[in-house]
Amino acid sequence: MTEETLSQQPVAMLTQVEKTYRLDSVSVPVIKGIDVMVRSACFTVLMGPSGSGKTTLLNMIGCIDRPDKGEIVVSDCKVGELSDDALSDFRAKNIGFIFQNFNLLPVLSAYENIEYPLLLAGVSAKTRGIRVPKLLEAVGLEDRAKNLPGQLSGGQRQRVAIARALARKPKLVIADEPTANLDSQTGAAILSLMRRMVDRYQISFIFSSHDPEVIKAADDTIFLHDGVIRDVQRKNMGASK
């Protein structure tokens, strides 16, 4: 499959997705009937102000939250039909996560943090021994393999988190404001790294951000406001709604 045809394939498809949070007796609708498609091997940015529903939408695409209504298909799988254990296995195999606060396991070294998803998947020691150093090299942290997260800078931690997200060669990587806790220079470096990873590994990246600068790096941009999609801009396909 060529890069162009690959990018036409949806890695995630949302149909009439709704999500409402209940705060005490008050119902707060956060996502209001969204239909959207996330393309394969594309760098997709979810833009919108605070409270627009970016994180909720990312959580549902990342299969760590379930919609109240509607259907979500990720990597050709109707995730709403999966049990909790099946969903865990599905995430382990198909989805990588990059968090705003890095969320590395503090007791594990950089190497071990990257290795952990592979251990969860039962990947052999031999394969792990090949894959983890390659990922460390890809994110430029070969010399920091033995360092604990506490011994790394914010940018280095986020690079470890990126390597961890890519460890299982997932189809989709979810990143919730991955540059928010970094200075602008480091944030730009991380963004550039993620962009390179998309191109190198043909993985779909979808992440949320407030930063208009991020749009420049994105293939697709989804504009969200008050739980509805206001606009979708796809670089290869032009604007559509």
Add this chain to the structure above:
Amino acid sequence: MRRTLNLALRNLLRNRRRSLATLVAMSIGCAAILLFGGFSGNINYEMHTRIVQRGGHLQIQHRDFYLYGSGNPTDYGISDYAKILTDIQQDEVLRKMVLVATPTLQFGGIAGNYAASVSRTVIGTGFVAEDINRMRQWNDFGLRSKAPISTLEGTALDSAVVGVGVARVLQLCDALKVEHCPKPDKKRSGDGEAVPDDIAQLSMQESKAASSASNSSPRRVEVLLVNSRGAPNVTSLEVVRAEDQGVKELDEIALIMHLAKIQQLVYGKSAPKVTSIILQLRHSDQIPAAVARLEPILAKYSSSQPLAVLDFRMLNPFYVQTVQMFDTIFGFVFLLIGAIVLFTVSNTMNTAVVERTVEIGTLRAIGLRRAGIRGLFVTEGALLGVCGAVLGVVLALVISAIINRLDIPWVPPSTVEPVPLTILVAGELKMIVGTTLGLIGIAILSAWWPAYRAAQLKIVEALRHV
């Protein structure tokens, strides 16, 4: 499993001070349980040993002797006891199990000190003197204390040993050089009752003969008993020693003499009988096998006299009650300490769950199942349990070794002389393994609820946790 264990261990080491506090609480609790268990276990062994040294493991008696024999023991005598003993000694299986098989004869009577005009009722027992000392060598539990050797062995047939209480009442303390023996007020007639006239007359006849032989020894007592035909009989005995019997009630009535002498007095020229045949086995756990083996042997003699085999537990209900009491206290102590461990580990794990909520969300997001989260926290609890229990065992071994070396004297129940305080932890594998597994089980149980709570957390809420 190795991955979970590795991660659990690192998580415990992450907050060293909290883990250490939990471990210290657990190990002190575990050591306390083991030390108490070692203390009560030693009391059990001391009592067990003393009882077996005095009365053997098994006694063959007339079926009704145990319940009714104290009224008139000689009514429940076992005839053919020598044949029964021979059969036991010739049995292939019993021969290997039995260390001592010896006959005894119990009787009730009155002992009087004619010179002091005092007397008191006694329960006398006739033994084969050499067998008493052979039985007192039994020490299957390897106790540090040894039973005193009976002085009856090697003495003349008319010798006797009395309880210290008997010596006191009969005012024999000076003659027997008994220490700590208060004397009665001189103005009063004494603690003992005056010898009745008829008994005094009988004993005078007897003591005339005896005094010629012993030059009216101050240790001489006269004993009145009823022979097998119901007639009174009196003998004069030379008390060679007063021995503490361990239990005051027994000490006040005990008179121990040679079996041949008492048989002569009770049965005269008729065929002698005994009231019990004592069997001391090599090991206490051989009792069921020995009883099973005895049944066909005794059946041969049961047509003329119904016989029963009683083990030392049936004959010594005080021992059983004491052991049960200590077992109950041990269970109570275990329960209390178990509850403390439960709350300590539970508190530690609950705090860990709250502190690591985001981490739990992360692990779940990257694909760890609920069971994986549960397993992680339960493993942490189990690790705390294992380390706490192992430390506790080591602590208990060290403390017990120190206490055992100090040789602190004390007198356990049913024991006569002070013995060094001993706490048996080393070698008590069953207690150590039981306590260790119990505490690990409690630690796992304590961790289960926090682990379950952690596994049930919603991923998005866990990731949002501040």
